[in-house]
Amino acid sequence: MLERIRIVLIGTSHPGNIGGVARAMHNMGLADLALVAPRCEVVTADCVSRASGADALVHSARRTDSLDDAVSDCTLVVGASARSRTLPWPMVTPRALGERLPRELADPESRVALVFGREDSGLSNDELHRCHAHVHIPTNPDFCSLNLAAAVQVLAYECRLAWLATQEATDSSVYHQKAHSDDLAPATHNEIEGYFVHLERVLTRIGFHDPAVPRQLMARLRRFTLRARPERLELNILRGILTATERQATANDQHVPSKATRLPDETH
Template identity: 40%
Template sequence: IVLVQTYHPGNIGAIARAMKTMGLKKLVLVDPREYPAEEASNRAAGALDVLNNATVVQTLPEALTDCTQVFATSARKRNYTRPQVTAEEAAGWVKRNPKEKIAIVFGRERMGLSNEQLGLCQQLLYIPGNPEYDVLNIGSAVQIVSYELFKQLGNHRDKGEIGEITQDSIKNTIAYASQQELERFYQHLESTLSATGFLVKNHPGEAMQRLQQMFARAQPNAKELRMLRGILGSVDKLIDE
């Protein structure tokens, strides 16, 4: 679970507690306004291990460096070019793709995620609700998403097991490219397309944004991305000649 620029420290504590009840342990805080904080510790009753082990970074790209699939969260469907899934559908995707390093990103309490931050994510996760009043606080949103993950992946208490999500409960599939690998590919793509004259040098603008959206929808795996980098490398050699 990744929290971006959380304003109220109490929300961080409540989220740590919500995560632990559903077997989640890894919490990443991106540029929180106040952390560590006494209020966060007070609200994390029984989940101080999750809270105290949280990783703090300054930017979202830092938080997503080794992630291969990133879900951005939203209170509702949006005009967004990536796949849009409910919390339940996202949990199903996670179960089907156990090899992936997955992050679920929650934005600021009032403003959510910026367009630039959304651009780092492959899918948009939304929580359907009452269309006449779809206001959901961040702690409740994390609790719902954590519960959907637990339903798909956790060992339920009514089966006599400890409720903790583990990779042992799911099957193996393909491995997607990491966020860091994608960023390097985009940099290589922009450089090559600029050299060919397709992009105006130093002003890639909308064309690169649309290309990134296209590749985000395609979700290439690591092997496919290496092939694409190889193609770009061949083009680079022709340009140098």
Template identity: 45%
Template sequence: MLSNIRIVLVQTFHPGNIGQAARAMKTMGLSDLVLVRPRCYPDPDASRLAAGAEDVLDGARVVDELSETLGDCVQVVGASARLRSLPLPHYDEPDAMAGAVVEHARQAPVALVFGRERSGLTNGEIRLCSHQVSIPANPDYGILNLSQAVQVLAYEVHRAWRRHPAGDYRYQLPPQAALPTREQVGHFQAHLSRVMTTSGFLTQPHANTEQQLQALFARAQPSRRELSLLRGLLSALEQHLPADLLSDKASSRNRD
């Protein structure tokens, strides 16, 4: 189950932080590390500060875009301060997050995403997540080093895993309740956007409307079966739209 929990570091500046994060992961039984456009990697400082976790570094994957590593995940948790402008489901306590992550990881991959040392995750990157989590800290000085943040959340995940052994069937999701992957969610969101635009519901770009609907479905956490039902509904609605309107919209997309 722990092998289904992925740690993703986005545009890490200091290679030493990558090594320390790998060490934090290994101490908690995690091994799946993905690096999104690191400034400098591989690097001797990363290997030196891994201090025995070189195997985690050796198995790390480097990708150009965050979206490349999230498609197969059923839950993606971005580590950041709460952003009121992006009302995704938010865990105020890491242990609550860890319990959910462990439960979902019994069925499919999940990811914990950490941003840049100084600026964290961008709004666009957080929109790729299904949830957010914050680490409670001193309000006068709530600054954690990247590897410290990885250690805290990795510890909570390992603690939740110890409390709920993988063999305990009571914590497994039944097949009909299995969560969709982020790729499947992305297809649904694109389908919904297409129907809203084609039907005339969106007559001009309405970023806030689409973000609010994204947040609504993130809070609802529809299962794969429920998401398939929603896509079936959208397809049925498309069949009742005027054919000339559909062709005009398709031609417009092709020109774009």
């Protein structure tokens, strides 16, 4: 289970923090690290020193230019957020997240990504909109600033507690109830993002959505869809509806007579 939990760091600006994160991960048995557009040289003496023997995780970390690439194969993406947002999103505590992991990772093809933002500004709204849920560490409100490695340590600890609970359970079958069929497996991040692109195109095509005046329509539809956690088959049904809608809109355009050729009784 722990092998299928990925820690994703976006825009990290200090190599020492990357080393500290690697150490926190290795302490708790996590090994999948992804670095998205780091703003510093990654493998430095400070990084290796802070890693304290876990620098192999840094050397093997996948590096990408975008969050989408870093989580493309993940079925659950959770963003760490310390700020309240104008558009509420599903929010969980670290403990609740840990308790949810055995169910999320029951299917051996499932992957979970825990996403952490920049040291100075955290995750952008666009990045948070790409997450199924947000996790908030309930710190002292009078001093809520957490070091990046410390934040990763808290969530990694909850991941390990959840894993230990599955090892101690007398009946592990409760954690393997998810269907293994490809159709019934949760849709991946890439598949869901493809659906959102298709959805926005069709809504714009039929005049329901105006990209110039979006009024948070796509953000609200994202929140609704991600909360529902669609299976692959369900997502294919939705995309089939969109394709049929596009086809019908095109057919209607082709059969509408121009004003110059309309007969007088067609106006009634």
